[in-house]
Amino acid sequence: MSEFLSTMYQKIKKKVGDLKRKGDSRSILEWIVFIFWSIVSFVKMFFVSLFYLDDDKDPKNKYSKRSWNASRHPSSQALGSVGG
16 A cells, blocks of 8 residues: 555656646646546545455455455365465
């Protein structure tokens, strides 16, 4: 999570530096779109992790931790829910 935030900070810092050099209205519009897209991608990542990755109640849910571990480690199917 902190790696994601530091990456976004570096990208925004670079964009602001580019804006100071260019100074035209097109670059300001690109900057606004970039910030909007960053916020949308962060919110999307948050909701995917909140609703899909933590849903262990439904074993048929392909995004649940239990089925994800079982698909990655076939030996866990024979041993039950190991590591889940």
